[in-house]
Amino acid sequence: MEIRKLRNEEFEDSLSLSEYAFQYKVSGEDRVRAREKFKPDQIWGLFEGDGIGAQLTLLPLQACIQGRPVSMGGIAGVATWPENRRQGYVAHLLTHALKTMNENGQTLSFLHPFLIPFYRKFGWEIYCEYKKYTIPVGKFPQKTEIQGTVKRGTPDIAVFQQLYNTFAMRYNGTxxxxxxxxxxxxxxxxxxxxxxxxxxxxxxGYVLYKIVNQELIIDEFIYVNELARQGLWTFLANHDSMLTAAQLKLVPADDILPFLLPDPRIAQENYPYFMARIVNAKAFVENMTFNVPEGDRERLLYIEDKHASWNNGLWRWNVSEQGEATFTQIQGERSEADLECSIGTLTVLLMGYKRPHQAARYGQLSGTAEATAWLEALIPQAETALFDFF
Structure with missing residues (x-):
């Protein structure tokens, strides 16, 4: 068994595996473009005998945590042939990817799971969800007199980037x-x-949308103030003679649009979306800023991480008067810990998707009531979101 990056000449083998695993076909000009975009240095393959037995793509990305960029490894395109399934091929690739990300200084990893329970075994955990709305045209937000204008067209990407960054920085995990x-x-x-x-x-603010079969499909709705939100909705509502309804996708979980509608009774869905995993606990914790808890500023935490040995074990967690953390691995027994959790649970707690008191209530975080209260006070309140897919 060999795990290595793919080579240029292995494009066809790689694409054939992806086509089979994800049930699609690339032909003609699309295949030519796929060949041009092929980046073998980002694809890891497992080889045993002839050809690629399994593969995954490891994307060098950055995520926003507390308004700061964090180096993140995005895992995508995990595929294996059916005759190779349940033989540990993907497990070997994921373990190798964790080591590679750790060596590359990528302290965090995201992926979109084909099966959530499978990736939970390797330490990834759901860290965000999104809402999807379907709004009949008769229930659109009310049109208002807006001081400003909406222009259609294609402004410089820098305009989108500026607005997106301002909006996305509100959340962890964008x-x-x-x-x-x-x-x-x-x-x-x-x-x-x-x-x-x-x-x-x-x-x-900006909106990205399509009109399909008399439905407004809103892919992205970004605003930096209430005036922009109302202005964009008034612009969209002016399409009412052309539409029967609007669909909004990838809406952040903290969005309150239904409450703001004249009639809030619209179809709503909540969908668990991407999974996250801390790759290097020490680097991730020490890069964050915490609230300063009253009294003792130090606790012992035991992290269970079966697939990244550098995280597994007992840690001394100290927070300074400035909210800066020192996270030091020490020798000791599991029983000495004030708190204990898996790497997946630690990930969602630090990102703000779930709170320590929730994790403790449902058995995902173990420890004394005092230590749990300490962690609850320590971790700042935050919301998570992701507007992309890979």
């Missing part, structure tokens, strides 16, 4: 997009674009 990401993953040719400008000519 992706920091590059110009290439915008061009290849966000702004496709079929998407209409509307940007809200204030009376002073400043861009303050």
């Amino acid at each position: 992706l920091l997009r590059t110009e290439q990401w915008w061009k290849e993953r966000v702004l496709d040719e079929d998407t209409h674009r509307g940007v809200f400008y204030s009376e002073q000519g400043e861009p303050e």
Whole structure:
């Protein structure tokens, strides 16, 4: 068995595996473009005998945590042939990917799971969810007189980037997009674009949307203030003669649009989305800023991490008067810990998706009531979101 990066000449083998595993076909010009975009240095393959037995893509990305960029390894395209399944091939690749990310300084990893229980075994855990709304045209937000204008068209990517960054920094777990990401993953040719400008000519929000079978499909709705939100909705509501309904996708979990509607009774879905995993606990914790708890500023935490030995064990967690953490691995028994959890639980607690008191109540965090209260006070309140897919 050999695990290595793919080579240029292995494009066809790699694409054939992806086509089979994900049940799609790439032909003609699309296949030529796929060949041009092929990045073998980002794809790890497991070889045993002839050809690729399994593969995954490891993307070098950055995520936003507490308004700061964190190096993140995005795992995508995990695939194996059916005759190779249940033989541990993907497990070997994931373990190898963790080691690689750790060596590369990627302290965090995201993936979109084909099966959540499978990836939970390796330490990834759901860290965000999104809402999806379907709003009949008769229940659209009310049109208002807006001081500002919405312009359709294609402004410079820098305009989108500025607005997206301002909005995305409110959340933990959003992706920091590059110009290439915008061009290849966000702004496709079929998407209409509307940007809200204030009376002073400043861009303050945008909407990316399509109109399909008399439905408004809103892919992204970004605003930096309430005026922009109302202005964009008034612009969309002016399409009412063309539409029967609107669908909003990838809406952050803390969104309250239904409450703001004249009639809030619309179809709503909540969908668990991406999974996250701390790759290097020491680096991740020490990069965060914490609330300063009253009294003792130190506790012992035991982390269970079966697939990243550098995280597994007993840690001394100390927080300074400035909220800076020192996270030191020490020798000791599990029984000495004030708190105990898995690497997956620690991930969602630090990102803000769940709170320590919730994790303790349902058996995901063990420890004394005092220590749990200490951790509850320590971790700042936060919301999580992700507007992308890979």
